[in-house]
Amino acid sequence: MASTYSFDIVSDFDRQELVNALDQAQREIQSRYDLKDTKTTVELGDKSIIINTDSEFTLDAVNCLIQTKAVKRNLSLKIFDYGKVETASGNRVRQEITLRKGISQELAKQITKLIRDEFKKVQGSIQGDAVRVTAKSKDDLQAVIQRLKQEDYPAALQFTNYR
Structure with missing residues (x-):
């Protein structure tokens, strides 16, 4: 021998599972009472996720929601690398989450x-x-x-x- x-x-990580988790989070954002009228957007790019919302409070709620959906789909939270919160136009906040791979x-x-x-x-x-x-x-x-x-x-x- x-x-x-x-x-x-x-x-x-399984990209399709991430797409599904973000889709579920987007649906819940549109139906949840505290997030419904915030005009929150979650955009998945090649190597990052960009969240655009109206306040840091709703940004924290959206991040928590994304983490919950990711864990339910067996994605590790270590793939998310949170960037700093930036102010966007119209008194809104924006955050970029880089996806770790490799x-x-x-x-x-x-x-x-x-x-x-x-x-x-x-x-x-x-x-x-x-x-x-x-x-x-x-x-x-x-x-x-x-x-x-x-x-x-x-x-x-x-x-x-x-x-």
Whole structure:
């Protein structure tokens, strides 16, 4: 048995689930009494969500609503990177929420260092915005997955291509 096993550590989200969550939030904004007449808009771009509403109070309510809908659709809240609240025309407020996708170089170095320090028979290598983990034993890979789930990283980690 000279074969090696591997898996990838990635940070990604299901875009269709995000679209569905934002659609549900938009419907609830239009029907909720406290948000109905605020002319709130939620726009999904390629890498961000832009919320435009009439006050910071309603902005907080909309953010809470989006988070609730995202959690119900099994999306991690770590994919949202909230920008600062800006004033827009007509006494309105605007906020841009950047969507996090991929593992940053610093986080990838941190993960490979943890793997190198704690697991002697496992190798971790950075491949773009993912980390490839290889070992001769599937049990070692399972131990790495369990150890990484214990850590609280700023990105939502998924373990894919397990072979």
